[in-house]
Amino acid sequence: MEYQDFINAVATRAKVSTDQAAALTATTLETLADRISAGQAEDLAYQLPDKLADHLRGPRGREQATSFGFEEFVRRVADRPNIDRALAGPGVIAVLTTLREAVTRDEFQNAAAQLSKDFWQVIEPVGAGGGRRPGS
Template identity: 85%
Template sequence: MEYQDFINAVATRAKVSTDQAATLTGATLEILADRITAGQAEDLAYQLPDELAGHLRRPLGRERATSFGLDEFVRRVGDRPNVDRALAGAAVPAVLTTLREAVTRDEFENAAAQLSKEFWQVIEPVGVGGGRRPGS
């Protein structure tokens, strides 16, 4: 998926402008990189355009994942610079759903396996011909 297609999909899902979608996408991917292992974040980054991949890559020495739930994830996205806190709740599901469409099913499921089940409750169901939720 191309960068602009990703941003447009997030904007449509979150009902925000493309500028807001770009900021919210970057923030969400950065928090996701904190939440999953560095290796898994790198695997996702490898399948994304450079403009998105950089948000998933962590500096050396920050390879461990930090465990926290969906509410904390949304709060952390809302705390990022230039993010409208009120939009974070809509942005997280929009970005995660679009990410699922942008990368291979196996890579997304590997990343999602590191998240609690509550994250799956906010990701839109897979369309016809798509993948499946882990454990289903």
Template identity: 95%
Template sequence: MEYEDFINAVATRAKVSTDQAATLTATTLDTLAGRISAGQAEDLAYQLPDKLADHLRGPRGREQATSFGLEEFVRRVADHPNIDRALAGPGVIAVLTTLREAVTRDEFQNAAAQLSKDFWRVIEPVGAGGARRAGS
């Protein structure tokens, strides 16, 4: 999936502008990079365009994930100064759902296995949320 396609899918799912979607995507991926192991983040990054992958490639030397649930994840995204707090929850869901669509099933499941079950309850099934585009 190309960068623009990813951002457009997030914008459609979260019902935000593409500028807001880009900010939500960057912040969500930055937060995800701290939530899963560095190796798993790198595996996801490998399947994404560089503009997205760079957010998953955090500081080197961090192998252990920091454990926290969906509520704390959304709070961390909402704390970013350029994010409207009301958009953080829908934005996180939109980004994670689009990520699920953008990478292989096995890779997404490996990453999601490091997340608590509350994440699974909010991520839309692949193809839901109107993100399908002509030619997909």
């Protein structure tokens, strides 16, 4: 999936502008990189365009994930200065759902296995929202 296609999908799902979708995507991917192991973040990054992958990579200097649930994840996204707090929840869901469509099923499941079950309850099923998964 190309960068602009990813951003457009997030914008459509979250019902926000593409500028807001880009900010939500960057912040959500950076927060995800804090939540999963560095190796898993790199594996996801490898399947994304550089403009998206760069948010999963970075000077985090750790291999272990920081454990926190979905509500804390959304709070961390909402606390960022360039994010509208009211859009954080729907934005995170839109980004994670779009990420699910943008990478292979196995890679997404490997990353999601590091997340608590409350994440699975909010991510749209594959196919919801109109995207098509690679290899399906």
